Amino acid sequence: MNFELKALTAAAAAREKCDLLLVLVSEHAALGSDALGAMAAHAVKQGDFALSCGKQLALYQVPAIAARRVVLLGVGAGTAKDVRNALASCASALKSEGVTKAVVSLTFEANAQIVAAAVQAVADVTYLYTHTKSQAKPIGLAKVVLGVPSKNAAVASAFETAVAQQEGVSVAREWANRPANHSTPTMLANAAKSIAKAARMSCKIHGPAEVAKLGMGAFMAVAQGSREPLRFIELHYNGTAKTEAPIVLVGKGITFDTGGISLKPAAEMDEMKYDMGGAASVLGVFQSLAKLQPAINVVGLIPACENMPDGAAVKPGDVVTSMSGQTIEILNTDAEGRLVLCDVLHYAARFKPTALVDMATLTGACVIALGGLRSGLFSTNDELAAALQSAGDAALDPCWRMPLDDEYADGLKSNFADMGNVAGRAAGAVTAAKFLQKFVGNIPWAHLDIAGTAWKSGAAKGATGRPVGLLVQYLLNQAQAPRAAQPAKTAARKSAVKPATSRRTTAKASA
DSSP: OEEEEEEOOHHHHHHOOOSEEEEEEOTTOOOOSSHHHHHHHHHHHTTSOOOSTTOEEEEESOTTOOOSEEEEEEOTTOOHHHHHHHHHTTHHHHTOTTOOEEEEEESSOOOHHHHHHHHHHHHHHHOOOOTTOTTOOOOOOOEEEEEESOOOHHHHHHHHHHHHHHHHHHHHHHHHHSOGGGSOHHHHHHHHHHHTTSTTEEEEEEOHHHHHHHTOHHHHHHHTTOSSOOEEEEEEEEOSOTTSOOEEEEEOEEEEEOOTTSOOOSTTGGGGGGGGHHHHHHHHHHHHHHHHOOSOEEEEEEEEEEEOOOTTSOOTTOEEEOTTSOEEEOSOTTOOHHHHHHHHHHHHGGGOOSEEEEEEOOOHHHHHHHTTTSEEEEESOHHHHHHHHHHHHHTTOOEEEOOOOGGGGGGGOOSSSSEESOOOSTTHHHHHHHHHHTTSTTSOEEEEEOTTTSEEOGGGOEEOOTTHHHHHHHHHHHHHSOGGGSOOOOOOOOOOOOOOOOSOOOTTOOO
């Protein structure tokens, strides 16, 4: 999608030639005497149009307006969230046949977050998956002009950032939506190499032999039941001096999760193609970095493999040795995500990162606790947690901090290994995070459980591209922050917050 930002008054927007003109009107907008303002005011007075969020009035070939189609769109109070929600209701108009150019005109002063939300919403509703559809017809919309009453440096910068963010979100959605046979570990590795052709980027792919040499016994155990060879993907973005320590992002890349020998129920198992949502997010973030080129160093690590119930598959009760030397009793083969992550989290220490952030569709328990609105955030560092939460709020990609009390790790004790890989149903999202914590040492670390936010089920089934927006915003904030303000290595915080728990499981439950 080609986006353009223009300074457009309401009168100028009326003169803009396009196939569709979306006029966003807030409850606080001062409607002028121009053609658009007079029309909106008259429609409100007659009761044909309301300014509450999402209300629409469609018009065709209106005199004195150059656009062929016009839609008046109420955006309530005109907040960033209102703008995003209102534009989300315009999918059919934006994807209509014959619409190749659209103008989205804000009739009120827009700040940076509102502009970003508008870009985000338009990109979201115009995304269309076509990769495995033989008769799919791409949408005709090729250009979107975002018109604002006045354009300043902050608004222009937010617009450019939002466009790059949405490219990353689109990449993440595309790879997560592809079926497992079109999104194998090898294919993900090739996608990473393609992204790494951009300036300041490089990519290294580790195959089974290299992973074995590294001693990643937990990662290899998950992959051993699949005919698809594992891939350990290592991406580097070098935006500043090599002496500057990087931020490391780790994304879980289970390209299909059957549960292994601990087989999942058949219902909705097709959704386990989304179990590489963390990996897709890393690819998306690097796509955005390629466009934005911020002054920061970032390393992206993706352990990619399938979890299959082959005759060679790892079995409940087996004990494996992780790269850290710690042994793990595999009590449930469907708790495989933490096994591939733990080796890569240990590997990440070699980069001496200022922060280590992993994202994974890890637990059904997090879906029960937080639903699909907020990602679960676990962190050993208050500053890092606050930075991620603030970035998520700014990007309209929110998360919620969960506890990491030491006592939650008690259930991971094993009679036959240093630890088990599960600790029962109670606080399942927390105990999964406690497992990962055993492999990060003193590095400031955060874990994002995106099992509830990386994709949607039902009629709107599909990947969301989250948490690319959160992560890109966090990295940009860190690039602009004084180096002394970066998170210090502090001890884990004991939180008093209690997570929601349930004995129910869902098809989204992935470990």
